[in-house]
Amino acid sequence: MIRGLVIPKELGEAIEVRLLQWYKAEGDHVAADEALLEFETDKAIVLVTAKQAGALRRCFFAAGDWMKPGDVAAWLSDEPDEPLPAERSAPAEALLVTFDTT
Protein backbone atom coordinates (compact mmCIF):
# COMPACT_ATOMS: atom_id res chain seq x y z
CA MET A 1 0.00 0.00 0.00
CA ILE A 2 1.13 3.52 -0.83
CA ARG A 3 1.11 5.87 2.17
CA GLY A 4 1.36 9.64 2.23
CA LEU A 5 3.49 11.51 4.72
CA VAL A 6 1.12 14.35 5.61
CA ILE A 7 2.28 17.63 7.19
CA PRO A 8 0.06 17.82 10.27
CA LYS A 9 -2.74 20.34 10.54
CA GLU A 10 -2.55 20.19 14.33
CA LEU A 11 0.31 22.70 14.50
CA GLY A 12 -1.48 25.54 16.21
CA GLU A 13 -1.71 28.53 13.93
CA ALA A 14 1.02 27.59 11.45
CA ILE A 15 0.05 28.66 7.95
CA GLU A 16 3.30 27.78 6.23
CA VAL A 17 6.28 25.68 7.33
CA ARG A 18 9.79 25.28 5.94
CA LEU A 19 11.45 21.91 5.40
CA LEU A 20 14.81 21.80 7.17
CA GLN A 21 16.09 18.31 6.40
CA TRP A 22 15.30 14.75 5.45
CA TYR A 23 16.73 11.98 7.61
CA LYS A 24 16.02 9.44 4.85
CA ALA A 25 16.48 9.48 1.07
CA GLU A 26 14.30 8.10 -1.71
CA GLY A 27 14.77 4.33 -1.82
CA ASP A 28 15.69 4.00 1.86
CA HIS A 29 13.97 1.55 4.14
CA VAL A 30 12.27 3.27 7.08
CA ALA A 31 11.79 1.32 10.29
CA ALA A 32 9.10 2.17 12.83
CA ASP A 33 10.40 4.83 15.24
CA GLU A 34 12.92 6.19 12.75
CA ALA A 35 13.09 9.94 12.12
CA LEU A 36 11.90 11.02 8.67
CA LEU A 37 12.19 14.77 8.44
CA GLU A 38 12.39 18.00 10.33
CA PHE A 39 10.58 21.23 9.54
CA GLU A 40 10.21 24.65 11.04
CA THR A 41 7.14 26.73 11.86
CA ASP A 42 7.30 30.41 12.81
CA LYS A 43 7.85 29.33 16.40
CA ALA A 44 9.13 25.76 16.62
CA ILE A 45 11.15 22.98 15.07
CA VAL A 46 9.16 19.82 14.48
CA LEU A 47 10.70 16.35 14.12
CA VAL A 48 8.54 13.79 12.32
CA THR A 49 9.07 10.13 13.23
CA ALA A 50 7.52 7.15 11.41
CA LYS A 51 5.38 4.82 13.53
CA GLN A 52 5.25 2.13 10.87
CA ALA A 53 7.86 0.63 8.59
CA GLY A 54 8.02 1.14 4.83
CA ALA A 55 10.14 2.32 1.92
CA LEU A 56 10.56 6.03 1.25
CA ARG A 57 9.70 6.20 -2.43
CA ARG A 58 9.23 9.80 -3.47
CA CYS A 59 9.94 13.13 -1.74
CA PHE A 60 7.91 16.06 -3.07
CA PHE A 61 9.85 18.75 -1.23
CA ALA A 62 13.55 19.45 -0.66
CA ALA A 63 15.32 21.16 2.22
CA GLY A 64 14.47 24.86 2.15
CA ASP A 65 11.09 24.35 0.43
CA TRP A 66 7.92 25.80 1.95
CA MET A 67 4.98 23.49 2.67
CA LYS A 68 1.48 23.95 4.06
CA PRO A 69 -0.24 21.92 6.78
CA GLY A 70 -2.12 19.14 4.96
CA ASP A 71 0.45 18.85 2.16
CA VAL A 72 1.69 15.35 1.31
CA ALA A 73 5.47 15.65 1.70
CA ALA A 74 6.34 12.15 0.47
CA TRP A 75 5.07 8.73 -0.57
CA LEU A 76 6.11 5.58 1.21
CA SER A 77 5.13 2.03 0.34
CA ASP A 78 4.83 -1.12 2.42
CA GLU A 79 6.80 -3.10 -0.19
CA PRO A 80 9.84 -1.43 -1.83
CA ASP A 81 8.76 -2.18 -5.44
CA GLU A 82 5.05 -1.37 -5.39
CA PRO A 83 4.10 0.76 -8.43
CA LEU A 84 3.52 4.42 -7.62
CA PRO A 85 0.45 6.36 -8.81
CA ALA A 86 0.94 8.46 -11.93
CA GLU A 87 -0.64 11.55 -10.41
CA ARG A 88 0.77 13.32 -7.38
CA SER A 89 -2.77 14.17 -6.29
CA ALA A 90 -3.73 10.46 -6.09
CA PRO A 91 -5.29 9.64 -2.70
CA ALA A 92 -3.00 7.77 -0.33
CA GLU A 93 -3.52 6.37 3.12
CA ALA A 94 -1.79 8.59 5.70
CA LEU A 95 1.39 7.15 7.18
CA LEU A 96 1.28 6.84 10.97
CA VAL A 97 3.75 9.28 12.47
CA THR A 98 4.50 11.20 15.66
CA PHE A 99 5.65 14.80 16.01
CA ASP A 100 8.11 16.18 18.53
CA THR A 101 8.28 19.94 18.91
CA THR A 102 11.21 21.92 20.27
Add this chain to the structure above:
Amino acid sequence: MSRLFFREALGRAMAEEMDRDPRVILLGQDIAAHGGSYAETRGLFERFGPSRVRNTPVAEAATVGLAAGAAAAGLRPLAFITYLDFVMLGLDALVNYAAKLRFKSAGQLTAPMVVKATAGAKGQGPTHAQSLEPWLMNVPGLTVLAPSTAGDAYGLLKTALRAPGPVVFVDHKKLFPRGGEVPDKEELIPVGSAAVRREGRHLTLVSHSYMSVLALEAAEMLAAEGIEAEVIDLRSLWPIDWETLAASARRTGHALFVEEGQVVCGVGAELAFGLRERVPNLRVDRLGARRAPVAPSPVLEAFTIPDAQGIARSARRLLAKATQEEGDR
Protein backbone atom coordinates in the same frame (compact mmCIF):
# COMPACT_ATOMS: atom_id res chain seq x y z
CA MET B 1 13.92 37.39 -3.50
CA SER B 2 13.96 34.83 -0.71
CA ARG B 3 10.99 33.53 1.22
CA LEU B 4 11.36 34.27 4.94
CA PHE B 5 9.15 34.05 7.98
CA PHE B 6 7.88 37.46 9.13
CA ARG B 7 10.13 37.23 12.22
CA GLU B 8 13.15 36.44 10.06
CA ALA B 9 12.54 39.55 7.95
CA LEU B 10 12.52 41.63 11.14
CA GLY B 11 15.64 39.85 12.37
CA ARG B 12 17.48 40.50 9.13
CA ALA B 13 16.58 44.20 9.18
CA MET B 14 17.84 44.53 12.77
CA ALA B 15 21.07 42.64 12.10
CA GLU B 16 21.86 44.72 9.00
CA GLU B 17 21.18 48.00 10.77
CA MET B 18 23.19 46.96 13.83
CA ASP B 19 26.09 46.08 11.55
CA ARG B 20 25.80 49.39 9.78
CA ASP B 21 25.37 51.67 12.79
CA PRO B 22 26.92 50.92 16.19
CA ARG B 23 24.43 53.30 17.82
CA VAL B 24 21.53 50.88 17.19
CA ILE B 25 20.70 48.97 20.39
CA LEU B 26 17.79 46.70 21.31
CA LEU B 27 15.81 46.88 24.57
CA GLY B 28 12.96 44.58 25.55
CA GLN B 29 11.55 41.72 27.52
CA ASP B 30 13.11 38.32 26.69
CA ILE B 31 14.96 39.64 23.63
CA ALA B 32 18.46 38.53 24.67
CA ALA B 33 19.22 34.81 25.17
CA HIS B 34 15.56 33.85 24.74
CA GLY B 35 15.47 35.45 21.27
CA GLY B 36 12.27 37.50 21.57
CA SER B 37 8.59 36.80 22.14
CA TYR B 38 8.24 35.89 18.45
CA ALA B 39 11.82 34.61 18.02
CA GLU B 40 12.50 37.75 16.00
CA THR B 41 15.76 38.58 17.81
CA ARG B 42 17.09 35.02 17.67
CA GLY B 43 20.88 35.09 17.27
CA LEU B 44 21.30 38.84 17.82
CA PHE B 45 22.39 38.57 21.46
CA GLU B 46 25.05 36.02 20.52
CA ARG B 47 26.19 38.20 17.62
CA PHE B 48 26.09 41.70 19.09
CA GLY B 49 26.52 41.03 22.80
CA PRO B 50 24.85 42.13 26.01
CA SER B 51 25.67 45.83 25.67
CA ARG B 52 23.59 46.13 22.48
CA VAL B 53 20.88 43.53 23.10
CA ARG B 54 19.48 44.17 26.57
CA ASN B 55 16.71 42.45 28.46
CA THR B 56 14.43 44.81 30.34
CA PRO B 57 12.09 44.10 33.24
CA VAL B 58 8.31 43.91 32.81
CA ALA B 59 8.14 47.69 33.07
CA GLU B 60 7.09 49.30 29.81
CA ALA B 61 7.11 52.86 31.13
CA ALA B 62 10.74 52.40 32.17
CA THR B 63 11.66 50.72 28.88
CA VAL B 64 10.23 53.46 26.68
CA GLY B 65 11.68 56.10 29.02
CA LEU B 66 15.11 54.47 28.82
CA ALA B 67 14.85 54.39 25.03
CA ALA B 68 13.82 58.05 24.82
CA GLY B 69 16.68 59.15 27.06
CA ALA B 70 19.21 57.00 25.24
CA ALA B 71 17.99 58.40 21.91
CA ALA B 72 18.31 61.98 23.11
CA ALA B 73 21.83 61.15 24.29
CA GLY B 74 22.89 59.88 20.89
CA LEU B 75 21.95 56.20 20.58
CA ARG B 76 19.34 54.65 18.27
CA PRO B 77 17.36 52.36 20.53
CA LEU B 78 14.71 49.92 19.37
CA ALA B 79 12.35 49.20 22.28
CA PHE B 80 10.21 46.07 22.06
CA ILE B 81 6.79 46.32 23.66
CA THR B 82 5.24 42.87 23.46
CA TYR B 83 1.66 44.03 22.86
CA LEU B 84 0.57 47.41 21.53
CA ASP B 85 -1.77 47.66 24.55
CA PHE B 86 1.28 48.04 26.81
CA VAL B 87 2.52 51.09 24.91
CA MET B 88 -0.08 52.88 27.05
CA LEU B 89 2.35 52.56 29.94
CA GLY B 90 5.10 54.26 27.96
CA LEU B 91 3.01 57.04 26.41
CA ASP B 92 4.34 59.78 28.67
CA ALA B 93 7.94 59.24 27.59
CA LEU B 94 6.92 58.61 23.99
CA VAL B 95 4.44 61.47 23.53
CA ASN B 96 5.55 64.10 26.03
CA TYR B 97 9.26 63.60 25.71
CA ALA B 98 10.35 61.84 22.49
CA ALA B 99 7.76 63.19 20.05
CA LYS B 100 8.07 66.78 21.29
CA LEU B 101 11.81 66.96 21.78
CA ARG B 102 12.58 68.35 18.34
CA PHE B 103 9.87 71.03 18.68
CA LYS B 104 10.78 71.99 22.25
CA SER B 105 14.49 72.34 21.46
CA ALA B 106 14.02 74.12 18.13
CA GLY B 107 15.60 71.15 16.39
CA GLN B 108 18.70 71.04 18.59
CA LEU B 109 17.73 67.68 20.10
CA THR B 110 15.96 64.66 18.62
CA ALA B 111 14.95 61.25 19.89
CA PRO B 112 15.63 58.81 17.04
CA MET B 113 14.06 55.76 18.66
CA VAL B 114 11.77 52.98 17.47
CA VAL B 115 9.03 51.42 19.56
CA LYS B 116 8.08 48.09 18.02
CA ALA B 117 4.80 46.68 19.28
CA THR B 118 2.45 43.90 18.21
CA ALA B 119 -1.24 44.67 17.75
CA GLY B 120 -4.26 42.62 16.88
CA ALA B 121 -6.71 40.02 18.08
CA LYS B 122 -5.63 36.40 18.23
CA GLY B 123 -7.23 34.94 21.35
CA GLN B 124 -5.64 37.20 23.97
CA GLY B 125 -8.75 38.99 25.15
CA PRO B 126 -9.59 42.59 25.99
CA THR B 127 -6.24 43.95 27.23
CA HIS B 128 -3.74 42.18 24.94
CA ALA B 129 -5.39 42.44 21.54
CA GLN B 130 -6.13 46.05 20.75
CA SER B 131 -5.36 48.00 17.63
CA LEU B 132 -4.63 51.50 18.91
CA GLU B 133 -2.82 52.95 15.90
CA PRO B 134 -5.05 56.08 15.67
CA TRP B 135 -3.97 57.16 19.17
CA LEU B 136 -0.42 57.34 17.84
CA MET B 137 -1.32 58.95 14.50
CA ASN B 138 -2.83 61.76 16.56
CA VAL B 139 0.54 62.80 18.04
CA PRO B 140 2.60 65.45 16.19
CA GLY B 141 6.18 64.27 15.85
CA LEU B 142 5.47 60.53 15.73
CA THR B 143 5.91 58.42 12.61
CA VAL B 144 3.66 55.34 12.57
CA LEU B 145 4.50 52.39 10.33
CA ALA B 146 2.53 49.15 9.96
CA PRO B 147 3.67 46.45 7.50
CA SER B 148 1.46 43.61 6.30
CA THR B 149 4.12 41.49 4.57
CA ALA B 150 7.56 40.15 5.47
CA GLY B 151 9.15 42.22 2.70
CA ASP B 152 7.60 45.44 3.98
CA ALA B 153 8.51 44.55 7.57
CA TYR B 154 12.13 44.33 6.44
CA GLY B 155 12.14 47.54 4.41
CA LEU B 156 10.14 49.60 6.89
CA LEU B 157 12.06 48.51 10.00
CA LYS B 158 15.31 49.49 8.29
CA THR B 159 13.82 52.88 7.47
CA ALA B 160 12.58 53.26 11.05
CA LEU B 161 16.07 52.57 12.41
CA ARG B 162 17.47 55.44 10.32
CA ALA B 163 14.61 57.91 10.91
CA PRO B 164 15.37 61.32 12.40
CA GLY B 165 12.72 61.10 15.12
CA PRO B 166 10.61 58.61 17.06
CA VAL B 167 8.83 55.87 15.09
CA VAL B 168 6.21 53.44 16.28
CA PHE B 169 6.44 50.22 14.28
CA VAL B 170 3.22 48.25 14.64
CA ASP B 171 3.07 44.64 13.52
CA HIS B 172 0.32 42.05 14.09
CA LYS B 173 0.17 38.66 15.76
CA LYS B 174 -1.46 37.04 12.73
CA LEU B 175 1.36 38.10 10.41
CA PHE B 176 3.96 35.97 12.20
CA PRO B 177 2.84 32.48 11.07
CA ARG B 178 3.27 33.54 7.42
CA GLY B 179 6.20 33.61 5.09
CA GLY B 180 6.80 36.29 2.49
CA GLU B 181 9.20 37.38 -0.21
CA VAL B 182 12.05 39.58 0.99
CA PRO B 183 14.53 41.21 -1.42
CA ASP B 184 18.01 39.66 -1.35
CA LYS B 185 19.64 43.05 -1.80
CA GLU B 186 19.24 45.79 0.76
CA GLU B 187 16.07 47.77 0.08
CA LEU B 188 14.44 50.47 2.16
CA ILE B 189 10.81 51.56 1.93
CA PRO B 190 10.37 55.30 2.46
CA VAL B 191 7.90 56.58 5.04
CA GLY B 192 4.63 57.83 3.57
CA SER B 193 4.52 55.29 0.76
CA ALA B 194 1.44 53.12 0.37
CA ALA B 195 1.40 50.00 -1.82
CA VAL B 196 -1.26 49.14 -4.40
CA ARG B 197 -1.67 45.40 -3.76
CA ARG B 198 -4.29 44.81 -6.42
CA GLU B 199 -5.65 47.01 -9.18
CA GLY B 200 -9.37 47.52 -9.78
CA ARG B 201 -11.75 50.12 -11.13
CA HIS B 202 -14.96 49.90 -9.09
CA LEU B 203 -13.86 50.82 -5.58
CA THR B 204 -10.75 51.39 -3.47
CA LEU B 205 -10.26 49.23 -0.37
CA VAL B 206 -7.85 50.93 2.03
CA SER B 207 -6.38 49.11 5.04
CA HIS B 208 -3.16 48.30 6.84
CA SER B 209 -1.46 45.47 8.69
CA TYR B 210 -3.43 42.19 8.89
CA MET B 211 -6.57 43.82 7.50
CA SER B 212 -4.71 44.18 4.20
CA VAL B 213 -4.46 40.37 4.06
CA LEU B 214 -8.23 40.17 4.57
CA ALA B 215 -8.90 43.00 2.10
CA LEU B 216 -7.13 40.97 -0.58
CA GLU B 217 -9.27 37.94 0.28
CA ALA B 218 -12.38 40.13 0.07
CA ALA B 219 -11.21 41.46 -3.32
CA GLU B 220 -11.01 37.85 -4.57
CA MET B 221 -14.61 37.22 -3.49
CA LEU B 222 -15.77 40.46 -5.11
CA ALA B 223 -13.92 39.66 -8.34
CA ALA B 224 -15.95 36.46 -8.63
CA GLU B 225 -19.05 38.69 -8.74
CA GLY B 226 -17.60 41.07 -11.30
CA ILE B 227 -16.63 43.79 -8.79
CA GLU B 228 -13.06 44.92 -9.25
CA ALA B 229 -11.64 46.33 -6.02
CA GLU B 230 -8.35 48.18 -5.89
CA VAL B 231 -6.56 47.24 -2.66
CA ILE B 232 -4.24 49.79 -1.07
CA ASP B 233 -2.04 48.83 1.86
CA LEU B 234 -1.15 52.03 3.76
CA ARG B 235 2.14 50.72 5.25
CA SER B 236 2.71 54.22 6.67
CA LEU B 237 -0.11 55.53 8.89
CA TRP B 238 1.71 58.79 9.48
CA PRO B 239 2.72 60.36 7.22
CA ILE B 240 -0.09 59.31 4.88
CA ASP B 241 0.51 58.75 1.16
CA TRP B 242 -2.31 61.03 0.01
CA GLU B 243 -1.07 60.98 -3.57
CA THR B 244 -1.50 57.23 -4.07
CA LEU B 245 -4.83 57.21 -2.21
CA ALA B 246 -6.25 60.18 -4.10
CA ALA B 247 -5.16 58.85 -7.50
CA SER B 248 -7.00 55.60 -6.85
CA ALA B 249 -10.06 57.28 -5.32
CA ARG B 250 -10.38 59.63 -8.31
CA ARG B 251 -10.43 56.64 -10.63
CA THR B 252 -12.87 54.47 -8.67
CA GLY B 253 -15.06 57.15 -7.04
CA HIS B 254 -15.65 54.89 -4.01
CA ALA B 255 -13.45 54.22 -1.00
CA LEU B 256 -13.97 51.75 1.84
CA PHE B 257 -11.63 52.09 4.82
CA VAL B 258 -11.05 48.94 6.84
CA GLU B 259 -9.32 48.74 10.21
CA GLU B 260 -9.25 46.22 13.04
CA GLY B 261 -9.62 48.84 15.79
CA GLN B 262 -12.45 51.17 16.68
CA VAL B 263 -13.85 53.37 13.89
CA VAL B 264 -14.58 56.36 16.16
CA CYS B 265 -11.75 58.84 15.50
CA GLY B 266 -10.10 55.96 13.67
CA VAL B 267 -7.79 55.58 10.69
CA GLY B 268 -10.77 55.53 8.32
CA ALA B 269 -12.26 58.70 9.80
CA GLU B 270 -9.04 60.58 9.16
CA LEU B 271 -8.55 59.15 5.69
CA ALA B 272 -12.14 59.72 4.61
CA PHE B 273 -11.94 63.37 5.65
CA GLY B 274 -8.58 63.92 4.00
CA LEU B 275 -9.61 62.20 0.79
CA ARG B 276 -12.94 64.01 0.53
CA GLU B 277 -10.95 67.24 0.56
CA ARG B 278 -8.92 65.96 -2.38
CA VAL B 279 -11.65 64.07 -4.24
CA PRO B 280 -14.85 66.04 -3.59
CA ASN B 281 -17.43 63.60 -4.99
CA LEU B 282 -15.89 60.53 -3.43
CA ARG B 283 -18.32 58.10 -1.79
CA VAL B 284 -16.90 56.66 1.39
CA ASP B 285 -17.64 54.12 4.08
CA ARG B 286 -15.64 52.58 6.90
CA LEU B 287 -15.51 49.24 8.66
CA GLY B 288 -13.85 48.40 11.96
CA ALA B 289 -14.42 46.72 15.29
CA ARG B 290 -17.81 46.78 16.98
CA ARG B 291 -17.96 49.22 19.86
CA ALA B 292 -16.83 46.73 22.49
CA PRO B 293 -13.50 45.45 23.80
CA VAL B 294 -12.02 42.45 21.98
CA ALA B 295 -13.56 39.43 23.71
CA PRO B 296 -11.51 36.44 24.92
CA SER B 297 -14.07 34.00 23.50
CA PRO B 298 -13.06 33.03 19.96
CA VAL B 299 -16.68 33.30 18.81
CA LEU B 300 -17.10 36.79 20.24
CA GLU B 301 -13.67 37.86 19.07
CA ALA B 302 -14.57 36.93 15.50
CA PHE B 303 -17.90 38.75 15.93
CA THR B 304 -16.15 41.90 17.16
CA ILE B 305 -13.58 42.47 14.41
CA PRO B 306 -13.95 42.56 10.60
CA ASP B 307 -13.43 39.47 8.47
CA ALA B 308 -13.10 39.06 4.69
CA GLN B 309 -16.83 38.34 4.23
CA GLY B 310 -17.68 41.50 6.17
CA ILE B 311 -15.32 43.58 4.04
CA ALA B 312 -16.90 42.20 0.85
CA ARG B 313 -20.38 42.89 2.27
CA SER B 314 -19.47 46.50 3.09
CA ALA B 315 -18.01 46.98 -0.38
CA ARG B 316 -21.20 45.70 -2.04
CA ARG B 317 -23.30 47.96 0.21
CA LEU B 318 -21.22 51.02 -0.65
CA LEU B 319 -21.58 50.37 -4.39
CA ALA B 320 -25.31 49.53 -4.13
CA LYS B 321 -26.01 52.71 -2.15
CA ALA B 322 -24.21 54.77 -4.77
CA THR B 323 -26.20 53.14 -7.59
CA GLN B 324 -29.46 53.77 -5.75
CA GLU B 325 -28.63 57.41 -5.09
CA GLU B 326 -27.78 57.95 -8.72
CA GLY B 327 -31.13 56.40 -9.67
CA ASP B 328 -33.00 58.73 -7.28
CA ARG B 329 -31.43 61.80 -8.79
